Amino acid sequence: MFDDKKMEELIKKAAADPEWRAVYDALMKWSQEASMLGWSVEEMASVCMMGYAVGQEPSLQEMMKNMSKINKLGLDIVDK
Numbered sequence: 534m535f536d537d538k539k540m541e542e543l544i545k546k547a548a549a550d551p552e553w554r555a556v557y558d559a560l561m562k563w564s565q566e567a568s569m570l571g572w573s574v575e576e577m578a579s580v581c582m583m584g585y586a587v588g589q590e591p592s593l594q595e596m597m598k599n600m601s602k603i604n605k606l607g608l609d610i611v612d613k
Contacts, residue, residue, distance in 0.1 A: 585600040
């Protein structure tokens with residue numbers, strides 16, 4: 534499951550690019566928090582894969598923004 538070579542590559546990228554470093558640090562911090570709260574690896578992977586998919590598709594990004602606005606208003610999203 535843990536790939537030392539891949540981690541070394543990621544650490545090198547993070548050292549060379551401040552934006553990479555910020556994302557790397559955030560993922561490390563929040564994955565540790567999730568682990569301590571009892572999240573499974575599968576649950577963490579599902580969230581990350583969803584985030585990746587949304588990041589690749591502008592229409593999904595817009596949909597997620599709209600869903601967040603609706604949620605902040607205290608409304609439920611109902612699918613009929």
